[in-house]
Amino acid sequence: MLSIKNLHVSVDGKPILKGVNLEVKAGEVHAIMGPNGSGKSTLANVLAGHEHYEVTAGEVIYQGRDLLQLPPEERARQGMFLAFQYPVEIPGVSNIYLLKSALNAIRESQNLPELDAMDFLALVKDRMKLVEMPEELLYRSVNEGFSGGEKKRNEILQMAVLEPKLAILDETDSGLDIDALQVVARGVNVLRGPERAIILVTHYQRLLNYIEPDWVHVLVDGRIAKSGDKTLAYELEKHGYGWIAQESTPATV
Amino acid sequence: MNPNTAKETYLDAMGAAEKGLAGAPSWLRELRRSGAARFAEAGFPTTRDEAWKYTDVTPIVQAGFQSVAKGANGVDPARLDGFWFENLPSHRLVFVNGHYSEKLSTPGAWPEGVTVMSLAEALRDQAHRIEPYLGRCVPEKAHGFAALNTALFADGAFIHLGRGARLTWPIHLLYVTTGAGEPLLSQPRNLVVAEEDSQAVLIENYVAIGESVYFTNALTEVVVGPHALIEHYRLQEEGAQAFHIGGLHAHLDRDGRFTAHGIDLGGRLVRNDLRSVLDAEGAECQMNGLYVLGGRQHVDNHTHIDHAKPRGTSREFYKGVLDGRSRAVFHGRVIVRPDAQHTDAQQVNNNLLLSRDAEADTKPQLEIYADDVKCAHGATVGQLDPDALFYLRSRAVDETAARDLLTYAFARDVLSRLRLEPVRSQLERHLAAKLRVAALPQTQEVF
Numbered sequence: 199m200l201s202i203k204n205l206h207v208s209v210d211g212k213p214i215l216k217g218v219n220l221e222v223k224a225g226e227v228h229a230i231m232g233p234n235g236s237g238k239s240t241l242a243n244v245l246a247g248h249e250h251y252e253v254t255a256g257e258v259i260y261q262g263r264d265l266l267q268l269p270p271e272e273r274a275r276q277g278m279f280l281a282f283q284y285p286v287e288i289p290g291v292s293n294i295y296l297l298k299s300a301l302n303a304i305r306e307s308q309n310l311p312e313l314d315a316m317d318f319l320a321l322v323k324d325r326m327k328l329v330e331m332p333e334e335l336l337y338r339s340v341n342e343g344f345s346g347g348e349k350k351r352n353e354i355l356q357m358a359v360l361e362p363k364l365a366i367l368d369e370t371d372s373g374l375d376i377d378a379l380q381v382v383a384r385g386v387n388v389l390r391g392p393e394r395a396i397i398l399v400t401h402y403q404r405l406l407n408y409i410e411p412d413w414v415h416v417l418v419d420g421r422i423a424k425s426g427d428k429t430l431a432y433e434l435e436k437h438g439y440g441w442i443a444q445e446s447t448p449a450t451v
Numbered sequence: 452m453n454p455n456t457a458k459e460t461y462l463d464a465m466g467a468a469e470k471g472l473a474g475a476p477s478w479l480r481e482l483r484r485s486g487a488a489r490f491a492e493a494g495f496p497t498t499r500d501e502a503w504k505y506t507d508v509t510p511i512v513q514a515g516f517q518s519v520a521k522g523a524n525g526v527d528p529a530r531l532d533g534f535w536f537e538n539l540p541s542h543r544l545v546f547v548n549g550h551y552s553e554k555l556s557t558p559g560a561w562p563e564g565v566t567v568m569s570l571a572e573a574l575r576d577q578a579h580r581i582e583p584y585l586g587r588c589v590p591e592k593a594h595g596f597a598a599l600n601t602a603l604f605a606d607g608a609f610i611h612l613g614r615g616a617r618l619t620w621p622i623h624l625l626y627v628t629t630g631a632g633e634p635l636l637s638q639p640r641n642l643v644v645a646e647e648d649s650q651a652v653l654i655e656n657y658v659a660i661g662e663s664v665y666f667t668n669a670l671t672e673v674v675v676g677p678h679a680l681i682e683h684y685r686l687q688e689e690g691a692q693a694f695h696i697g698g699l700h701a702h703l704d705r706d707g708r709f710t711a712h713g714i715d716l717g718g719r720l721v722r723n724d725l726r727s728v729l730d731a732e733g734a735e736c737q738m739n740g741l742y743v744l745g746g747r748q749h750v751d752n753h754t755h756i757d758h759a760k761p762r763g764t765s766r767e768f769y770k771g772v773l774d775g776r777s778r779a780v781f782h783g784r785v786i787v788r789p790d791a792q793h794t795d796a797q798q799v800n801n802n803l804l805l806s807r808d809a810e811a812d813t814k815p816q817l818e819i820y821a822d823d824v825k826c827a828h829g830a831t832v833g834q835l836d837p838d839a840l841f842y843l844r845s846r847a848v849d850e851t852a853a854r855d856l857l858t859y860a861f862a863r864d865v866l867s868r869l870r871l872e873p874v875r876s877q878l879e880r881h882l883a884a885k886l887r888v889a890a891l892p893q894t895q896e897v898f
Contacts, residue, residue: 246841246845247841247844247845248841249837249841250837269844269849269850270841270844270845271844271845271847271848271849271850271853273845274844274845274846274847275847279845280845282842282845285842286836286838286839286842287839288839288842288843288857288860289860289861289864290859290860290861290863290864291843291856291857291860296843296846296848299846299847299848299852299856300846300847300848303847303848303849304847307847339860340842356846360846360847
């Protein structure tokens with residue numbers, strides 16, 4: 199589904215990603231872990247198409263297409279979804295309006311008719327139960343005045359409504375209490391299926407207690423330094439990231 | 452026409468007008484004379500005047516605008532249909548090129564204690580009711596345009612709300628200018644007197660039929676009595692080549708409440724002076740403003756809130772969207788006098804620039820001479836939030852739609868403060884049309 203080859207990315211001229219390789223197949227859940235500043239969020243944002251990040255080398259193929267050539271909205275229409283680490287507040291645009299615009303834009307690109315108001319509302323209300331969000335938040339401006347936990351739930355609600363093929367969660371677990379963490383996990387687990395793939399970007403192993411990954415990758419200094427199955431996450435929890443950094447440092451002559 | 456010639460021409464007109472005032476009451480002759488004297492002294496403002504630094508009125512002076520007689524350029528009533536608000540029954544008064552049109556107006560029945568009529572007619576038949584108020588809200592050192600209006604206004608609305616009188620319907624004052632080729636000047640003058648405990652909603656609506664170069668020099672005085680409540684809408688949708696200078700001067704008595712909504716969508720060069728004096732305890736003033744500009748439009752809002760007595764509240768909220776080579780000026784002056792303890796004043800002005808060539812100059816000016824007060828202000832000039840744009844795009848909304856959506860949401864924030872729903876929704880449609888976006892549903896509506 200997603201194939202990242204030798205991806206190099208700079209921000210303001212400073213190299214952040216220095217050759218990332220990653221293969222994600224439909225049905226898989228990948229966890230990308232790593233210390234602060236290793237490039238995890240950069241990877242998530244560059245996949246979603248943020249203009250601030252400059253790709254200097256490498257390629258990303260998503261469902262057979264050159265992802266890097268597509269504007270962010272086209273990526274979303276092709277089934278990609280990024281749950282933001284810091285969801286932005288948009289005063290004056292209601293949550294439900296955004297949900298409807300997004301869903302209908304995606305449906306339109308799939309040659310599906312717009313959902314009528316009744317069906318749409320039924321769908322949204324159904325997904326709201328999943329994230330345990332009060333209905334009142336639907337009619338508020340997007341994320342405006344939301345608590346940190348509400349913002350993250352709102353991201354998961356959008357994901358649950360839009361049903362992406364590839365969902366990328368950028369540190370969705372950070373700053374959440376256990377209840378909210380379980381809500382996020384439930385949202386992800388419901389989405390999980392043979393047609394979809396999920397990339398969890400996280401600093402902590404905690405989330406992986408609730409969502410079992412098929413693969414764990416450790417990103418250190420802009421490269422994937424180590425990959426393994428879920429047991430790798432436990433080792434990281436026990437020993438921290440230091441040992442991998444040492445192990446992966448190329449010998450100098 | 453050079454500035455001196457223009458000034459002489461208007462002074463000549465004032466001299467001629469004075470001859471026609473032979474039968475008028477002496478106070479009115481004196482008022483006219485004082486306007487002429489002030490105009491002779493001040494002349495037209497120039498960019499050397501601090502208050503006009505960014506607003507150059509040379510094109511107004513050069514065009515040599517002249518007023519026309521009543522009855523010139525007739526209007527077919529059907530042409531006005533689009534100007535009335537849907538689902539909003541109102542008392543409708545129409546002014547064509549500065550003159551009241553009985554034929555086009557449908558004022559309806561007035562409740563007891565309410566007098567609404569043409570100011571020209573009132574000055575003829577009921578001058579004694581006007582004498583105590585007319586000209587009293589305008590500062591002595593008003594600029595030349597205000598003086599020009601005082602010296603030469605022909606007509607406008609006189610609204611008198613007796614003690615306890617309350618209007619259910621708003622009064623909709625429609626000022627229409629008709630394009631007829633000549634550089635036309637219309638100078639409406641309105642006087643609103645709200646006695647103790649009275650209430651009314653007023654809509655001043657400036658529009659054009661046809662495209663022509665004209666100049667509206669309007670001035671409204673509002674006297675808000677004790678516990679009276681006036682909600683005032685100034686909807687400026689003048690023609691694209693129009694010049695508009697507007698003054699709105701309010702005086703608030705004890706616990707009086709005055710709300711002024713000013714929406715500027717039209718006009719080529721626009722200057723509004725909005726002044727409110729909270730001259731007794733517990734007075735409350737709200738000012739909401741929105742300007743949405745494109746092309747080479749220029750809109751200058753000078754607001755002035757004078758907290759003269761204790762426990763007054765003022766809330767000022769102005770927002771602007773600027774595209775093309777447009778320019779906006781906001782100057783918000785708030786004075787808290789030594790007497791005005793426990794004043795609570797807030798002022799906000801936010802400007803959104805959509806183009807590199809647009810410019811906004813914003814200047815809050817708080818002068819606080821009392822020590823126990825709560826005053827806050829904030830002014831911003833910025834662009835669309837790139838993070839918000841990316842967020843919307845990452846949710847499949849295309850870039851143009853995302854920009855339009857954010858812009859519309861920014862501007863609609865002001866319209867959401869308009870209490871009259873039919874006015875709000877019509878303006879939302881006009882706003883959407885101006886921004887070339889489809890009108891969005893209300894935040895509170897499902898869709």
